[in-house]
Amino acid sequence: MKYQVNSISREAHKTIYGLHLNVLRFLVIILLAIGVFCRFTNLEEKPYWGDEADSLNWISGYTRSEVIQATMRGEQMSVEEVQKYQRPSSEKGLIDSIKAVAEVPAHPPLYYMMARLWMQLSREVMTSRTLAALISLLVFPCIYLLCLELFESPLVGWMAIALVSISPFQIIYAQEARQYSLWIVSILLSSWALLRAMRINTKINWGVYTLTLALGLYTHLISVMVAIGHGIYVAANERFRFSKIIIAYLIASLTGFILFVPWIIAIIYDSRSNGDQSPSWSKIPTPLTSLVQTWILNLSRVFFDFNASFTYKNLLPYLFVIILVIYSIYFICRYAPKRVWL
Known part of the structure; x- marks a missing residue:
């Protein structure tokens, strides 16, 4: 009789837990829908600011010097004349966009190449913002995978999705025609790939980490700090012993940075040719x-x-x-x- 009562109690507990989990999932879905709505609402209404204007110039294939030379002549320009430098056209191709970004190598080219191809669909400014918003949706599966790898709990993954879906910080960067939404995705993806490779030590998993690390580096230079953080984590987790995991990590990281060498060369060339071009406010x-x-x-x-x-x-x-x-x-x-x- 006692065993039967305990069995019934366990079943009741599972039923209640299941109901609570279903309610939580329903709430997360509602928050997720709100978050998606906020990311795509009024993209065309928000005025774009200076950094977005620079991005559109590079995407359109115009360097900063070309834009300054064309617009700072002391003459009145029409809206259409200004927008020529902020919308892709047949005059400038993808190679021109890469060259324009290469003149400011602090901004790696991956996002701008993607935006150039994407904006071929429509030359409106909103199209570039739509790309950033679409990329931001990848944050949801990426953070779920990361939480699943860390906590081994789908519940934690759902809660993380709920938090990032309505996070003001996440929403504002999802609506900006810049590389930040792609960078967030690359951080989550590379962190997940690292944890998975450490747990399942195979060449394929470490190869995936290499690619995600290169993805981050070609998105934002501060990904170097993410890579350093990964290195500290691996070393501390392995108690600073020269283990197989450490060796695999070093090989994967080195390969990721080797893939980034072409842009490192561009950075070195620019610094030697043009000197310090950092904005005055940063000094x-x-x-x-x-x-x-x-x-x-x-x-x-x-x-x-x-x-x-x-x-x-x-x-x-x-x-x-x-x-x-x-x-x-x-x-x-x-x-x-x-x-x-x-």
């Missing part, structure tokens, strides 16, 4: 207080957008987010395996 020292404000503001917008600039007078909502993040990190470090929180 102005930023006060520590301003940095702290920016860090807090950006951290909060991963979860909430309070639609206000951060000041120490409206600290309370931001303090709530900081405490939540700190507690989440503590909880993971306290209860999850080292390979998860490391």
